C-alpha cells in the first residue's frame with residue numbers, strides 16, 4: 001500500500017539514520033576485529049588508530065574475543081525488555097531519547113580515531129545498539145509504520161555499498177591496509193547520518209505508547225501471546241538467519257586470512273544483503289507448490305550445505321557468492337515464515353498461535369549465530385587433511401567454524417522438515433515433484449475447497465486475484481468492540497462530505513435483508529452447529545457480495561464493510577474446529593475471490609474491547625466466549641495481516657478514535673486517487689436496484705455539501721482533517737449534515753481503570769447518556785443491516801443507521817505530540833484538498849471534451 005508519507009523528508013532522514021546504523025556496525029566489526037586481533041586492549045605503537053595492520057599479525061582468538069565482547073555490548077539494548085524503552089520514551093519523550101542517543105553515538109564515532117583504544121570501540125557499540133533499538137521501536141510505533149521487518153536489507157545494502165566503495169578507494173590509494181584508515185572517514189559519515197536522524201526525530205509524527213503492564217503494544221515487535229497461547233515456532237527461518245549472521249562475522253577472519261581488507265568484508269556483506277533482498281522479492285514465487293513450512297526446512301538444509309561449502313572453498317569471491325545465495329535463502333525463509341498461519345498446526349492442536357517473524361527476531365537470530373561462530377572461533381580449531389598424495393587440505397580456524405556450523409545447519413534443516421510441517425513426511429515426494437507449479441488457482445477453479453492449501457500453504461496465495469472493474473472495496477476487521485463502527489462512520493462521513501464520493505456502507509453478517517435473516521439464525525441465542533455456522537457466514541457473504549458489493553463496485557462506489565472474510569477465518573478458525581485454509585477457501589468460493597483493496601485491522605486488547613462492550617447490552621454467543629478465544633481471534637487477525645502487509649493497515653485500536661481516523665484517511669488517500677470512483681451525484685442518478693433494498697435505513701435529504709461539481713468550501717466544517725482544529729477534541733456545534741449539536745461529553749476514566757498518572761493521558765469520554773440506547777441503536781441492533789445503500793429517484797440517499805457513539809476519547813498528550821499531530825493533520829487536509837481539486841479538474845476536462 002502506498003502511503004502518502006513515502007516521499008516525506010522525515011522518512012528519508014530516518015532511512016539515513018538506519019543506514020548509518022548499519023554502516024556503523026560494519027565499521028565497528030571491522031575495527032574491533034583488526035584492533036583486537038593485533039594490539040588487543042593496549043595502545044597501538046603510535047598511540048592512535050592503527051595505521052597499517054597486515055593480516056598475518058592478527059590473532060584469530062584475540063580478534064574473535066574482541067568481536068564477541070563488541071557483539072554482546074551492541075545487543076544489550078536489543079535484549080532489554082521493550083517496557084524499559086517504553087518507560088524511558090514516555091518519561092523523556094520519544095524524540096528527545098532518540099536525538100540524545102543518536103547524538104552520543106555520533107560523538108563516539110568521531111572520537112574513535114582520537115581515543116584509539118579498543119575499549120572505546122566497545123563503548124561506541126553499546127551506544128550504537130541503544131540508538132538503533134530505540135529508532136526501530138519508534139518506527140514500528142509510528143502511525144505510518146514505515147519499516148517492516150523485511151526492509152532491513154535495504155539499509156544494510158546501502159551501508160555495505162558505502163563501506164565497500166570507501167574501503168576500496170582507500171585500499172587502491174594506500175595499499176592493502178588502507179581499508180582500515182578509511183574507517184576514520186566513514187566514521188564521520190556515520191556521525192553525520194546519526195545527527196541527521198537526531199534532528200529528524202523532532203519532526204516525525206510518532207507517538208509515545210503508554211507503557212502497559214502486560215505485553216507490549218508495539219506492532220511487529222512483540223505480539224502479546226496472552227494466556228496459554230504459546231509463542232510461534234520460528235526456529236527454522238531463525239536458524240538460516242543465524243547462519244547468515246555467522247557468515248557476516250566470519251568474513252573478518254576470512255578477509256584477514258585471504259587478504260581482502262575491509263573492502264572484501266564490505267563486498268561479502270553487500271552480496272549477502274542483495275541476496276536477501278532478492279529472496280524477499282521472489283519468495284512467493286519460489287516453489288509455489290511447496291507448503292511454506294517445508295520450504296523453510298529445505299532452505300535450512302540448503303543453507304547448511306552452503307555453509308559447509310564456505311568452509312571448503314577458501315577464496316574470497318567464492319565465499320561472497322555463496323554468501324549471496326545464503327542471503328537469498330534467508331530472504332525466502334523470512335517471507336515464508338511471515339506467510340504461515342495457524343493452519344500450520346493440525347486443527348486440534350493446543351498451540352494455535354503463529355506470530356510474525358519480527359524484526360527483533362531477525363536481529364536476535366543473526367546475532368546469536370554470529371555469537372556462536374565467534375565462540376567456536378575462540379578455540380582456534382585448525383588442522384589439515386590429506387586429500388590425495390600430493391594435496392593436503394589446510395583447514396583454517398574460520399574454515400573449521402564454517403564446517404561445524406554447516407553440519408549443524410543440515411541436521412537442523414532435516415529436523416525442521418520433520419517437525420515444522422504438520423504432515424511430517426507425508427506426500428513429500430509428490431509435493432516436491434509438483435513444487436514448481438502453483439496449485440491454488442486450478443484447485444479453486446475446480447471448486448475444491450478443502451485440499452489445495454490444507455497442508456499449511458500460503459493463505460495469501462489461496463486468495464487469487466479477481467480485479468474489479470471499478471470502485472474501491474475496503475474492509476474493517478477487528479474484535480467485537482474494537483471500534484469498527486466508530487471508524488466506519490467517521491470514514492463514511494469523510495468520504496461523502498469532504499471528498500464528495502459515492503459511498504456504500506455495509507456489514508457482515510446481515511448486509512442484505514436475506515443476510516439479516518441469516519444473521520438472526522447464526523447469532524441467535526445458542527448458535528448453530530460449528531459447520532453450519534461456518535456455512536451460514538459464508539452464505540451471507542456470498543449473497544452480500546453478489547447482490548450488494550459487486551453491483552456497488554460496478555457503479556464505481558467506495559464500499560466500506562464492517563467485517564469480511566477475515567472474520568470467518570479468525571472466529572470460525574479460532575474455535576479450532578476447522579483449518580484456516582478450509583474456511584478461507586469456503587469464503588473464496590462464496591465470493592468468487594473478491595478481496596478488499598485494503599483491510600483496516602483495528603487491533604485491540606480483548607480486555608479493553610470487553611470493557612468497551614460492557615455498556616452495549618446483551619452479547620451474542622460469540623461475544624460471550626472465553627478470553628482465550630478472543631485472544632486467539634486477535635492472533636489470527638494479526639497473522640492474516642502479516643501475511644499480506646500490502647493489503648492491510650494494522651492499527652492499535654487502543655489509541656484515541658480521532659487519531660485512528662486520521663491514520664485510515666492517510667492510508668486511503670492514495671488508493672482513492674488511483675481508483676476510478678463515482679461522485680456522489682453520479683451514483684445517485686443510477687437506476688434503483690432491486691438488490692439494494694432500503695429496509696432499516698433512514699431517509700434523509702442529500703447533504704447540501706456535496707453537489708456534483710462544487711469547489712471545496714474552506715469554511716465548511718471538515719471533521720478530522722482541519723489543520724486548525726484542536727487535536728483529539730470532540731467536534732461540538734452543528735454536525736456537517738445538519739444534525740443537532742451534541743452536548744459536550746463528560747470526561748471520565750474508562751471503567752475498571754484507576755485514575756493515576758497514566759490514565760490521565762488517555763482519558764475516555766463516555767458518550768452522552770441516551771446516544772447508545774436511542775431508537776436508532778435499537779434498529780441497528782435488532783432489525784436492520786448496518787446500511788442498505790439504496791438510491792431513489794428524488795436524489796435522496798438512504799444512509800446507514802449506525803448509532804453515533806460520540807467522540808470516543810480525548811487525550812492530553814505532551815505538547816510535542818500535539819505538534820506532530822497537527823502537522824499530520826495539516827498534511828492530510830492538504831492532500832484531501834489536492835485530491836478534490838484533481839477530481840474537479842478531471843471532471844471539467846471530461847465536460848470540455
Ligand SMILES: Nc1ncnc2c1ncn2[C@@H]1O[C@H](COP(=O)(O)OP(=O)(O)O)[C@@H](O)[C@H]1O
Nearest residue numbers: 480481482483484485486612655656657805808
Ligand atoms: N478508539 C477508541 N477509544 C476508546 N473508545 C472507543 C474507540 N473507538 C470506539 N470506542 C467506543 O467503544 C465502543 C465500541 O465501539 P464500536 O465502534 O461499536 O466497536 P465495534 O463496531 O468494533 O464493535 C463504543 O462505545 C465506542 O464509543
Ligand SMILES: Cc1cn([C@H]2C[C@H](O)[C@@H](COP(=O)(O)OP(=O)(O)O)O2)c(=O)[nH]c1=O
Nearest residue numbers: 479480481508509537563567568571622623
Ligand atoms: C462476519 C463474521 C462475523 N462473525 C462474528 C463476529 C461477531 O462476534 C459477530 C458479528 O457481530 P456484530 O455485532 O456485527 O460485530 P461487532 O460486535 O464487532 O459489532 O459475528 C463470525 O464469527 N464470522 C464471520 O464471518
